[in-house]
Amino acid sequence: MEKVAKKTVQRVKHIPQRTCVGCRTVLSKRQLTRIVRSPDGVQVDQTGKLTGRGAYLHDRRSCWERGLKGALAHALKTELTAEDRERLQAFMETLPEESGELSVDEPLSK
């Protein structure tokens, strides 16, 4: 065992950390998208200025899918309406496709 100096050096800039409700990973805020439960429904807060109860999701489709399956509603203590879902799903569509666990062999031409 090595001796570890127990001095906590606070040289690192404080970066706010949030938990992705999809995979429960703690990440810096900039890697996450804020979703807010506003009076107009649950929506993506791209400006970071909307007020309301917020939850965070990674820019990974798998996390969004998990979020839409219930994690988000749970985190926001609400239920997603069909409209909310549509909005969130539309945003999810803009995220890059993932290779790996979610390989969907969809033909690109429709």
Ligand SMILES: [Zn+2]
């Ligand atoms: Zn995640």
